[in-house]
Amino acid sequence: MTQVFYSSTFFGAMTLASAMDAGRFGPHTGRRILLVSGNASVPEVTPALDEAPGFAALRRRFDEVRSWNEVIAPLHPSDWKARIIEVPMLGRLLSSHLSLDDGVEELVLESIAVPPARTVAALIRDCPITVYSDGLMSYGPTRDPLPLEISGRITRLLHLDLVPGLTPLLLTEAGVPADPLPDDTFHHILTEVSTPPPPDQATYGNTGGPATHGSPGGAMILGQYLSALEIVTADEEAELHAGMLRALVARGHTNVLFKPHPAAGRHHARRLREVAAELGVELTVAGETVPAEVCFQTARPALVVGCFSTALMTAHRLFGIPVATMGCDIVLERLVPYENSNRIPVTIVDATVPRLAPDGSITDPPQTDLPGLVNAVGFCMQSENHPSLREAAARYIETHGTQARYFKTRRLTSVGLLPTPDPPKPKPLSRLRRALSR
Template sequence: MTQIFFAATQYAAATITAAVKAGLFGPREGRRRVLVVSNTSAIPELTTPLDRMPGFEKLRPEFDAVHSWNEMIAPHHPAGWSPLPEEIPVWERALRLAWDLGDGPVEIACESIQANPSRAIADIFADSPIHVYADGLMSYGPTRNRMPADLHGRFRRLLHLDLVPGLRPLLLSEYGVDPVVIPGDIFQQVLKDIGGHGVSLLEELVPADDRPTAVLLGQYLSALELITVAEENELHVRMLRGAVAAGHRHLLFKPHPSAPAQFTQSLEQSAAELGVRLTILDTPLLAETVYQYVRPELVVGCFSTALMTASAFYGIPVARVGTGELLKRLTPYENSNRVPLTVIDAVLPDLEGDTAGVGTPLHQDPERVGSDLAPLVRTVGYCMQPQSYAALRDASVAWLTAHLAEHPQYFSQKRLTRLDLPGGNPSRTATLRRNPTVRRLVRGLRTARR
């Protein structure tokens, strides 16, 4: 048996390595493990490949071979290339030869199965079982696109980090795929192993006796066209001001690796005006490496997964900024960022709120998450993808009837009207019911429920 693991980022590679170390892919004996790395950045030639990043040598011993997907399909870009149907047999033979796979069985572990390069490799090895792993909050949201039967019939498990204990992932659940938790302690150890080089850099940048007490996380949301560059600059300034108001005098800003330098200029100016010290981390490092060395008293961000790792794995108090505005503007409703944004908004304190609760650890009560957060997330998921999750309609109607008035920010009246749900516009609903397109959609939903 050959196991092929796909990873596009250092965080993803750490996640799948932790799964391997935890025994979730069986014992090493009798299995050949191949790691395939890809670089899906806009211009891969200008960035460092995953297998050449500092710390990768700590992951390498878990795999018998490492190959580059970019080199294999050059000059095509990994995010935009997939084989034509008639080319698939040729590509399978080519990969088996190039990667020394022989003629034996192959199983695949990959992330983001809906997109390339994961979808491409799944198509090439068309008979192989597939284990999907997710390293972020999107695993709690619905599957973005419907999967063809010949693909989803091969799904075996969804491996994920338990970022919100008590919250069960919705991703791929419509296909009966069971979620499996990757042990957090093993994941933390893997991050510690690969973070040694980063700690050395931080020791040079931040003296041990003068470490920042608050960390600000940048996400580069303007690149996703969620907000403008000017608005993102202001978002970072709001994080700074909120942390200063909470009593912090030395702060560290960790920008997104792709963010332009102008993001830090406005922050530096604001820090000077407020009379506080600001350290800019201009070297790409995992946020978790920063947590390990700095040990901050507070982490602030918008809806970054790194907020949840700070709380769930390091016990650091966390707070959010700007989620309310993004919830109002996020389009279309089925945007994949909606569930991560909803989760962060629902469970983390607002740094700018009157009752921010900064310094209070994120509640980790699985019973409360199961009774309060999980129904909200499932209802949002149903509204995002009603055809795929038709079985959730009755529960969603019940939740909206009881709780919509308390949580209107997570739903749009237009969407509720279109789906004929509580909170929609009754007069508009009557008009929509006469619309032929809507009638076909409703018939489709009813068929799916049967």
């Protein structure tokens, strides 16, 4: 029998390797296939996951590594899904392409609610599904409803324990239990992929010279791809990165490592280099395919700054590195619709991570009941799928107030946590209007 694994990020592949080493998939007695997918806007010009430095350390755990992009080319993995009438035929073709005649023992997927994982689940049928999480989104509700032929096959959710004491909401509406992975196996994976240090990094700044890694004790900025998600404009995202860099300079940092998001392209780094040159800062830009966690392992930054990246939590939780956030207030205000799956990650970071100000000062966020907040926001996002959270959500709102930062009055009203306001009473007609109306 064959086990089929799917991953679109290096972090996800490391999570799979960690779960394997922890024995979550049993002994390696059958065939194991890893399907890799490049979901960047233009995947053709973005290095594939299995081409990343350090992937060789993970490859030995799989018998074959296959490209989902090549299977469905020239279609984009995030956009394409099989039509219902095509599923039987395309399922047979995929089974033949991957030589799955002996059957599939287990299908292991990330981001099950959307393509390409949802597409793969629809085509590889008649087997149990394990879902694994590669980030903070596991603590939020399932983004889109899943058909019973998929949700009924999911047996468990594997996840890193990034926020101790917080239980994932993902797939709980389908009765799927969460299974946290041990920290030590993930640390072991990081050691494997970090040796030797990643070679595809380059330094830019007032010196313009090359370097192979960031300066120990320096600071690190985590880039995301907020403009690609249409949360902010490209100029606003560039200014957010520039603001982080200026704040770090205000704190006395002269060596900064910038880690772009793998799906963001290179324009973020280009614009930040210009700001670094103006400030006289030595800026090191990590390679696109180098995971942030590898940078934590090799560069050991003194401070990591980002907006709401999952890597903020791995830096603090797994490496003990101080972290700070900037820009969560803008994202919380701009996220639409309310049920946007990024809402829980940004809520967790905003509520727990110290905040970096433009003058370089760092302040702790107000103390909050994080499980209560996450359950209340999760209920407001998907109230129909999580009716059992209504009482806890109402109790949180009653105790802490409506907190405009996290809740919209209109949303609270629509899910029944605030009473519907009475319609405004019509103003009495003036004598003239009365006379005219006769």
